[in-house]
Amino acid sequence: MVTATGTPYSHQTEEHWEQFLQARYDPAREKDGFRSFTLDAHPSVVEFYRLNHAQQTYAFGLAKREEYLGLNRRRMGIWEGLEYLNQLVDDSDPDTDLSQVDHAVQSAESARRDGQPRWFQLTALIHDLGKVLCLWGEPQWAVVGDTFPVGCAWDKSIVYHDFFAANPDTADPRFQTPAGVYEPGCGLRNVMLSWGHDEYLYQVVKNYLPEEALYMIRYHSFYPWHREGAYTHLMDSKDHEMLPWVRRFNPYDLYSKSDSKPDLAVCRPYYQELIAEYFPPLLNW
Numbered sequence: 001m002v003t004a005t006g007t008p009y010s011h012q013t014e015e016h017w018e019q020f021l022q023a024r025y026d027p028a029r030e031k032d033g034f035r036s037f038t039l040d041a042h043p044s045v046v047e048f049y050r051l052n053h054a055q056q057t058y059a060f061g062l063a064k065r066e067e068y069l070g071l072n073r074r075r076m077g078i079w080e081g082l083e084y085l086n087q088l089v090d091d092s093d094p095d096t097d098l099s100q101v102d103h104a105v106q107s108a109e110s111a112r113r114d115g116q117p118r119w120f121q122l123t124a125l126i127h128d129l130g131k132v133l134c135l136w137g138e139p140q141w142a143v144v145g146d147t148f149p150v151g152c153a154w155d156k157s158i159v160y161h162d163f164f165a166a167n168p169d170t171a172d173p174r175f176q177t178p179a180g181v182y183e184p185g186c187g188l189r190n191v192m193l194s195w196g197h198d199e200y201l202y203q204v205v206k207n208y209l210p211e212e213a214l215y216m217i218r219y220h221s222f223y224p225w226h227r228e229g230a231y232t233h234l235m236d237s238k239d240h241e242m243l244p245w246v247r248r249f250n251p252y253d254l255y256s257k258s259d260s261k262p263d264l265a266v267c268r269p270y271y272q273e274l275i276a277e278y279f280p281p282l283l284n285w
């Protein structure tokens with residue numbers, strides 16, 4: 001589809017990216033299988049990373065926070081947000097009929113089946129709501145994809161690290177040391193990550209959910225941290241305490257898509273009640 005401001009959104013690219021992640025973090029993957037694996041990635045995924053790594057600069061991160069975090073775009077409830085996000089389906093992709101709401105509910109149902117706490121189920125339900133940024137004209141490379149700190153050196157574990165050569169921050173020595181503009185041990189809350197749907201949703205819901213849930217939302221795409229173990233030098237004790245929750249959440253994001261398509265008519269009352277337990281009817285977006 002083309003969004004209101006003419007930005008192309010490709011569900012296919014997102015699907016390919018998720019397949020890429022699943023394969024990258026497949027426990028059965030051979031230790032040295034990564035190199036050939038990135039070479040085999042779908043061209044749209046490679047292009048996605050190329051655009052993302054070249055343009056997610058420190059200045060871009062600041063500008064997007066300035067642009068969006070006044071939260072004055074829309075007043076909208078959580079379920080309404082899910083339905084709104086559902087406009088993000090790509091007609092050109094015949095292979096998938098899973099909408100954004102389906103992914104949200106699948107993820108939540110999977111957490112519910114496993115007996116995860118109610119706030120955890122709710123977090124699974126809403127974790128991708130920040131993708132409404134796509135509907136407001138943000139290009140895909142500024143909404144989805146793995147996130148990473150900006151303002152300090154890019155860790156080698158970030159996939160397609162070579163593409164950072166085209167990022168203007170390369171030329172700024174302040175940004176090229178391990179801690180960069182940050183103090184070692186300062187805590188991730190003081191570190192700016194590349195802009196995307198994680199940070200945006202975190203800012204929208206930060207007053208309403210437990211701390212564990214907020215970490216899960218804010219850092220679910222921060223694969224270099226929660227899967228690769230990078231950036232420990234920027235962590236504080238709170239980050240260490242919360243990391244296991246971010247890791248616990250990841251399978252519900254990555255591996256619930258193979259589940260059958262949820263029956264929304266059946267699930268909906270349960271989730272509407274759960275939403276009402278934590279959130280006011282309308283939030284600022």
Ligand SMILES: [Fe+2]
Pocket residue numbers: 127128197220221
């Ligand atoms: Fe996400």
Ligand SMILES: [Fe+2]
Pocket residue numbers: 103127128253
């Ligand atoms: Fe997701």
